[in-house]
Amino acid sequence: MSTVSESAVPHEPHQPGATPLWCARCGTDRHLIIESIQARSPRSSQQLAVFYTCTSCGFSYSHAATVQQAGAILNRRGIQDGLLEFGSHYFHCSEPLREVKTALRSFRAPPTGVPRSRSSPRKPGSTPRS
Template structure:
C-alpha cells in the first residue's frame, strides 16, 4: 500500500513544539513580560508569534507558542506593567487604547557642514497617532 502524501497529514502533525515561554539567562518564567502577540503565518490553530522580555535580566525573546502558553504568563495575578501590542491594538491597564489625536511631527538631525561651513540638517516629516488609556497614560506611535 503506498504511503500517504505529506500534504494529507492532519493539522496536528504540523504543530510546532509546545515550548514554554522561558528566560534562559535566569532560568525562570517569573519575570517575563509579553510585549507583542501576532498571528502566526501560515495560520495554525491556537498558535501565535510572541515577543517577550525578562524584566530581571533585560533580555528579549521571540518564539512561536500556543495560546495556552502565552495565557499562562498573561493571566498571572496583579497589574502587568507596560503596553501590550496585540495585533493592531495596543493595551494598557488591560484596556485597548483609543486614538486621542493625530499629529505631524518633524524630526531633524545634523549631517555635517556645507562647503561654506554652515551645518547641514536632514529632516523628515512623519504622521503619528496619540493613543490614550482610561488611566491617563498616553503614547505616540507612527501612523
C-alpha cells in the first residue's frame, strides 16, 4: 500500500484516451495496487489492460491505461526502497520474493542439581558409573 499522496486527478485533460487509475468509491488513487497488466489486443504501444484493487475499500477495476499511468502506481515509494509490490507478489532486485517458514526456538541449560536424563537418575553425592 502506498503512502504517497494522489498522483492523478480523474479526467485530467493531459491523459487523452485512457481512463485514470482511480478508485471511484474512495475518490483517490492513494491505496491502489496493480494486480495484473496485459498487452491489449490488437497491440497498442501506448495502452495496456490493467486490473487493480483499492486496498482501502476492496473494490476492483479493470480497464485500459497508459504505460505511464501504470508506472506511476508501480513506482511509488513503498515500505522499503528497492522493493516492488505487484499484486500479492513482491520483488527485490528483479527477483521474486517467496515466503519461508520460521520458528521460534528456545535453548537453555538445565538447572544445576537436576539429573540429565530420567532413565538413570543420580542421587546427590553419588558418582557416575564408567
